[in-house]
Amino acid sequence: MSTNLRAGVAGAGVFGGYHANKYAEAAGADLAAIYDVDLTRAQEGASKHGAVGTDDFDEFLSLIDVVTIATPASTHGALAEKALMAGKHVLVEKPISLDLDVADRLIALSQEKGCVLQVGHQERYVADAFGLFDRGAPTEIRSRRLNKFSGRAMDVSVVFDLMIHDLDLLALLADTDTAEITHLDVRAEHGDLADYVDVALLTSSGIRAQLTASRLEENPNRDLGLVFGEGEIVLDFLKRETTNTTSTPLPVDFGSDDKPRALADPLAHGTETFLEAVRTGSEPTVGGRAGRRALSLALMIENAAMAALKDQ
Structure with missing residues (x-):
């Protein structure tokens, strides 16, 4: 049985596709599922990697251990909160949310659940x-x-x-x-x-x-x-x-x-540092508090x- 982390991407748009590719290439992870409100788009993105495509976020969460949220910015906070509540490690694209109170809840939840919360400030x-x-x-x-x-x-x-x-x-x-x-x-x-x-x-x-x-x-x-x-x-x-x-x-x-990985492919580097933080229990490079300050x-x-x- 594989000991790789089961990875998922919420959002099957262009940038979500980039994230899916990075998980598919990353050592120690298998791309397991893609979520999107558009089921056809989710399934089309998933089919490229032999993953499950779904428009049901609860089903999506049941299939994964770690998730990158690459949906529209206005949905970041709600989806990240639901994922953390389910005990999933979260890499949420910038911004962390559109509300400071929501950002604070995400930070508190990540600590309460023992989950990594990383924000996608690749720059x-x-x-x-x-x-x-x-x-x-x-x-x-x-x-x-x-x-x-x-x-x-x-x-x-x-x-x-x-x-x-x-x-x-x-x-x-x-x-x-x-x-x-x-x-x-x-x-x-x-x-x-x-x-x-x-x-x-x-x-x-x-x-x-x-x-x-x-x-x-x-x-x-x-x-x-x-x-x-x-x-x-x-x-x-x-x-x-x-x-x-x-x-x-x-x-x-x-x-x-x-060139170091961080310059040659910052998106891949961010994915790899996120997975490393999950595996080791270490602090992520760009954690929730950094996302809150921005x-x-x-x-x-x-x-x-x-x-x-x-x-x-």
Whole structure:
């Protein structure tokens, strides 16, 4: 009898398919089931891996030991809570939920049930691979995450869809879950929720952050800049280029032949660290509290963005 963990993916969309592939490739796990409210889609995704496809979440939970929740963001909290109540280990995609009280319940439940709760902030692994957390706090953080409109993730604003990644990095680098908003520009073109947000933040430790997220752009852009006293580091994720004017070299490069797993395939790395935490009982790399801190910053910006849109 196999001793592999039985893995499941909730959500049979594009990103859920990516997660399913990672479980199918991972050592020590077997992809056992895929859940989706669309039964046909669940079964089509499952058939690629010899797994069960179902639209019954209770049946799904009975077939698995660990689950990745890759459903629409507005459903993350409820599905994660139900899975934890059933004693399942949970990797929930970002954001952890859309409500701080729900996030707190998930954290408490994971402790009560002895289950791993990990949040899918994959960008954290990339930043760590570049050694960005080993240099001390920067004085300034700049991020642009500018995408074309795709129609996906329209149940939430661009803050929860895209900016949440950079808010996790800010929370870790500044060791905070709150900040002062010093500038805000917001646009909504495809509904009532913000599709473009440009925000300037000032943390209590004096770190300034300029974050821009958009799903309205003709010309995509994705870069991250950190300013230190001695220079600046810029990672251009689309051009796969780095700029470093500090005196300390970066430990890796986008073009390196021997890139660490965290840089070469951060989604697979996140899956593997989750499974390792389940097997060993260790703390996950990005646990529930980290997800809560990013959510706290996101809600602060979201509330200000919604107020600004009402005034337009």
